[in-house]
Amino acid sequence: MTLIEPIAQKLIQRIGQMGRVVVAFSGGVDSSVVAAAAQQADASSCTAVTAQSPSVASWQIDLAKRVASEIGIPHRLVQTHEGQLQQYVRNDQQRCFYCKQTLYQSLAAVAEASGDAIILSGTNSDDMGDYRPGIEAGRLANVQTPLADLGIDKHQVRQLAAHFGLSNHDVPASPCLASRIVYGVAVTPERLRRVELAEDWLREQGFSDCRVRVHENELARIEVPKPEMPRLLSPELALDLSSYLTEIGFQFLTIDLQGLRSGNLNQVLVSIGGNNP
Incomplete structure (x- = not known):
């Protein structure tokens, strides 16, 4: 046993x-x-x-x-x-x-x-x-x-x-798309679709996990696991990423140098008001 x-x-x-x-x-x-x-x-x-x-x-x-x-x-x-x-x-x-x-x-x-x-x-x-x-x-x-x-x-x-023999036993957690949109920025079908397309593109490039966070003024903040960041920052891939995100409607692009951190948008709430914002 x-x-x-x-x-x-x-x-x-x-x-x-x-x-x-x-x-x-x-x-x-x-x-x-x-x-x-x-x-x-x-x-x-x-x-x-x-x-x-x-x-x-x-x-x-x-x-x-x-x-x-x-x-x-x-x-x-x-x-x-x-x-x-x-x-x-x-x-x-x-x-x-x-x-x-x-x-x-x-x-x-x-x-x-x-x-x-x-x-x-x-x-x-x-x-x-x-x-x-x-x-x-x-x-x-x-x-x-x-x-x-x-x-x-x-x-x-x-x-x-x-x-239990589940094939998804090692699949990374992936909360709903709305969790990518920073608090205070309205959740719209267009923004949700934009996030989905951007994350699909990153997965198609072979990244094991990713988050595309949406901030004000249609700024996209990209997170991938730290070990995979050098490839994201390679000139050719970075240019392709920038072109694609602009094509689907993002206005600005930034890469989070701290890497992928699930749930990090909640850290702002905790820092402002503890566990009861």
């Missing part, structure tokens, strides 16, 4: 005790582990549901479809309409709350149609230490967090994904 197997069994048992469940399924490693455990707990009483909106990259939808098929869990796509909420569009520090609130309202309809199923998210124990208003939206919607409840952290989630 491996060290991770008892944790996997605890997770399966915990979800199995809940009865019918609906998993908020992004195709990322966290929600995939929850979906895999739910399927093993009772394949006849679980459904994975993926949000579809301009804030979700096309490749993530494709990934969700593929991983759900690998798991063998029934999978549905639901259209969410967070972009119709002015509270979301204005993009203050509560944006994620309104996005998740909209998502969980959509999932609640699926859960009710599935016999009052319980909604599960992939929130893990490490997420609880970051500024994540979406977690509060989940709490208000009575969304259950089996990973966090069992104290399962990001590292253990990766181990569980490998244990």
Whole structure:
């Protein structure tokens, strides 16, 4: 027996005790582990549901479809309409709350149609230490967090994904496209599409991970892992990148010399107001 197997069994048992469940399924490693455990707990009483909106990259939808098929869990796509909420569009520090609130309202309809199923998210124990208003939206919607409840952290989630044989066990985390837009700059379909195109271009050049942050005046701030930065700064590639970003609508381009740092836009909030901005 491996060290991770008892944790996997605890997770399966915990979800199995809940009865019918609906998993908020992004195709990322966290929600995939929850979906895999739910399927093993009772394949006849679980459904994975993926949000579809301009804030979700096309490749993530494709990934969700593929991983759900690998798991063998029934999978549905639901259209969410967070972009119709002015509270979301204005993009203050509560944006994620309104996005998740909209998502969980959509999932609640699926859960009710599935016999009052319980909604599960992939929130893990490490997420609880970051500024994540979406977690509060989940709490208000009575969304259950089996990973966090069992104290399962990001590292253990990766181990569980490998244990369950998930092909995305080593895929880097990639939050929604709206998380790339700096607070105070409106979230629009055009900006979201611009971010998606720019990040797709960087991946096509072979970068293992990337972020394209949007600042005021359509400034794009590029982040890639530090070991890969010399290639990004090579004259030929830098020129191609600049030309492409200008072509798709960015006005200015800067490269973050600190490299890729997931969630770094939240550091401004923490520095200004602590954990309660």
